[in-house]
Amino acid sequence: MIHWNSFADFLAMGGYGFYVWGSFGVTALIMTIEPIMVARNRRITIARLRRQLRAETRNTAE
Amino acid sequence: MKDRFNLYRFASPAAFYPLAGSLIPWFVAVSVVFGLAGLWLGMLVAPTDFQQGEGYRIIFIHVPASWMSMFIYLVMAFWAAIGLAFNTRLSGMMAQALAPTGALMAFLSLWTGALWGKPMWGAWWVWDARLTSELILLFLYIGYMALTAAIDDQRRADKAGGLLLLVGVVNIPIIYFSVKWWNTLHQGSSVNLTKSSMAETMLWGMLLMAMCFWMYSIAIALMRVRTIMLERERHTDWVKAELEGAAK
Numbered sequence: 001m002i003h004w005n006s007f008a009d010f011l012a013m014g015g016y017g018f019y020v021w022g023s024f025g026v027t028a029l030i031m032t033i034e035p036i037m038v039a040r041n042r043r044i045t046i047a048r049l050r051r052q053l054r055a056e057t058r059n060t061a062e
Numbered sequence: 063m064k065d066r067f068n069l070y071r072f073a074s075p076a077a078f079y080p081l082a083g084s085l086i087p088w089f090v091a092v093s094v095v096f097g098l099a100g101l102w103l104g105m106l107v108a109p110t111d112f113q114q115g116e117g118y119r120i121i122f123i124h125v126p127a128s129w130m131s132m133f134i135y136l137v138m139a140f141w142a143a144i145g146l147a148f149n150t151r152l153s154g155m156m157a158q159a160l161a162p163t164g165a166l167m168a169f170l171s172l173w174t175g176a177l178w179g180k181p182m183w184g185a186w187w188v189w190d191a192r193l194t195s196e197l198i199l200l201f202l203y204i205g206y207m208a209l210t211a212a213i214d215d216q217r218r219a220d221k222a223g224g225l226l227l228l229v230g231v232v233n234i235p236i237i238y239f240s241v242k243w244w245n246t247l248h249q250g251s252s253v254n255l256t257k258s259s260m261a262e263t264m265l266w267g268m269l270l271m272a273m274c275f276w277m278y279s280i281a282i283a284l285m286r287v288r289t290i291m292l293e294r295e296r297h298t299d300w301v302k303a304e305l306e307g308a309a310k
Contacts, residue, residue, distance in 0.1 A: 004106065010105075015115070016115060020119050027174070034162075038282060038289070045292060049296050049301070050305050
């Protein structure tokens with residue numbers, strides 16, 4: 001069922017290893033970093049909006 | 063009639079925000095399942111290509127990324143049209159949430175294409191119709207993001223961005239049909255609705271990866287649109303409640 005004879009075979013990709021893993025590697029990197037960046041941006045935005053909201057309520061209370 | 067389920071209700075950010083939040087984990091889970099199945103089929107089971115050896119396996123991300131780069135643009139153009147016609151708030155937010163992912167998909171399409179072109183054609187890049195029109199697509203995404211970011215008034219930014227999206231949509235059929243209309247170095251499509259030139263396991267591996275990319279794009283766009291909603295609707299009561307409430 002599995003096409004490859006060995007793990008080394010799999011890594012070599014019949015001589016195309018650099019091209020195949022260069023494609024999959026960068027894709028995996030982007031699909032890991034993008035969600036991290038989005039989540040980070042969300043945390044920062046929520047913290048900033050909370051600060052602004054607190055400042056506004058303080059101002060209206062005075 | 064009052065309790066009738068109404069889909070249009072979700073055009074309101076206050077209703078869409080919690081819905082999106084509860085959908086995200088499902089899209090992530092489905093994306094991971096499709097991705098693992100697609101990688102297993104494509105990278106472990108599918109046979110060697112008789113012409114391109116093992117190098118063809120780049121197809122399992124090249125084609126899904128290229129499809130998504132075009133599809134996301136069409137979805138953004140759809141939202142732009144809705145926004146310009148009906149002046150709905152949600153449409154600008156959707157387009158803004160999709161743009162970075164679309165740009166990344168266009169980049170991945172070009173990147174994996176270069177890594178595929180080098181061993182097969184002997185060149186990382188050629189000024190061929192397919193490649194050039196995909197590069198223009200990347201520039202359209204970047205142009206949309208730069209344009210909307212440069213305009214302070216959010217409604218004007220959405221309108222200008224929407225117009226750019228609608229004008230640029232002409233590029234999508236050009237990309238899609240470029241391999242038919244012109245003599246290009248890029249190979250013709252391997253899959254169409256009636257027949258496929260690929261082995262069955264290759265085809266299924268590719269379709270599963272396409273589903274994985276699709277679900278990933280939806281999940282990440284929903285994550286992004288939720289933050290955009292908080293930002294843009296910060297003066298409304300529901301966002302204030304959200305900020306003071308559970309998310310503490």
